[in-house]
Amino acid sequence: MEQRTILPDCCEDWILTYGKCYEEGEEFRCLECGTQWVKTGEGNYRRGSDKRAFVERSRTRGGEEYPYLAPQEGPEPVTQRCCARIILRHGQDTKVEHFVCPICRTEWRREMVARGGVNVPCFTRPDLAEPLTIQQGKPRPFLVPVSRHSPPHE
Ligand SMILES: [Zn+2]
Ligand SMILES: [Zn+2]
Numbered sequence: 767m768e769q770r771t772i773l774p775d776c777c778e779d780w781i782l783t784y785g786k787c788y789e790e791g792e793e794f795r796c797l798e799c800g801t802q803w804v805k806t807g808e809g810n811y812r813r814g815s816d817k818r819a820f821v822e823r824s825r826t827r828g829g830e831e832y833p834y835l836a837p838q839e840g841p842e843p844v845t846q847r848c849c850a851r852i853i854l855r856h857g858q859d860t861k862v863e864h865f866v867c868p869i870c871r872t873e874w875r876r877e878m879v880a881r882g883g884v885n886v887p888c889f890t891r892p893d894l895a896e897p898l899t900i901q902q903g904k905p906r907p908f909l910v911p912v913s914r915h916s917p918p919h920e
Contacts, residue, residue, distance in 0.1 A: 773820060775854070775906050777801050778835050778847060781811055785822065798905050811835070827869050845898065845909055846870050853889050854907055857900055881915055888912050 776798035788794055788805040793814070795802050802814030809822035819838035824831045825848070834847040845853075848869035863876050878885040879897065888897035889909075896911040 773835055773837075773843070774799055774801065775850070775908065777803070777813075781820075781835060782822070782833050785809075785811060810838070825869055832869050844894070846872065849874065850909055853898070853909060854900060857887055857889060879912060881912065882917055884917070886912070886915060 774796070777796040780796040780798065781803065784794075785805065790805055790807055793802060793804045804812050804814065806812050806819065810819065811822075812819045820835040821838050822833055823836050824833040826832070832848055836842050843850075846867070846869075849867045849872050852865075852867060853874070857876065860876065864873070865876070866873050872891055875890050877888055877890070877897075879888045879899070881899075886899050888899050890897040896913060898909045899912045899915045900907050901910040901915055
């Protein structure tokens with residue numbers, strides 16, 4: 767079993783936007799998915815459900831700061847937030863087959879793969895064992911390995 771350190775995009779947005787406003791020790795919820803969190807210190811947060819701790823980090827590129835949350839222990843998410851956002855926003859429809867993330871400079875390739883009778887866009891990079899695809903989910907779409915993709919429910 768791989769470790770599930772993936773953080774819902776909505777929680778990451780919520781914490782990066784509002785996290786500074788909470789007091790240390792204060793509990794709060796992401797209003798989009800309802801997940802319970804507690805702020806354990808400056809830039810430190812713990813999820814209520816599995817007690818997993820996340821830390822605010824950032825990358826700097828061209829003088830701009832791009833914050834993200836990383837698990838305090840264990841592997842970083844397989845896909846950086848910067849790349850995930852770009853793929854989730856543009857990946858479905860873009861005609862560009864090869865692109866580089868402007869922030870972390872990861873190179874990606876996009877190709878269409880047949881899954882259950884429909885073609886879905888898949889995204890690969892050299893160090894990834896299995897391509898990723900976009901899974902429609904609630905409240906938001908997210909990235910999954912293509913073998914775990916399931917067609918959206920009606
Ligand atoms: Zn959330
Ligand atoms: Zn990136």
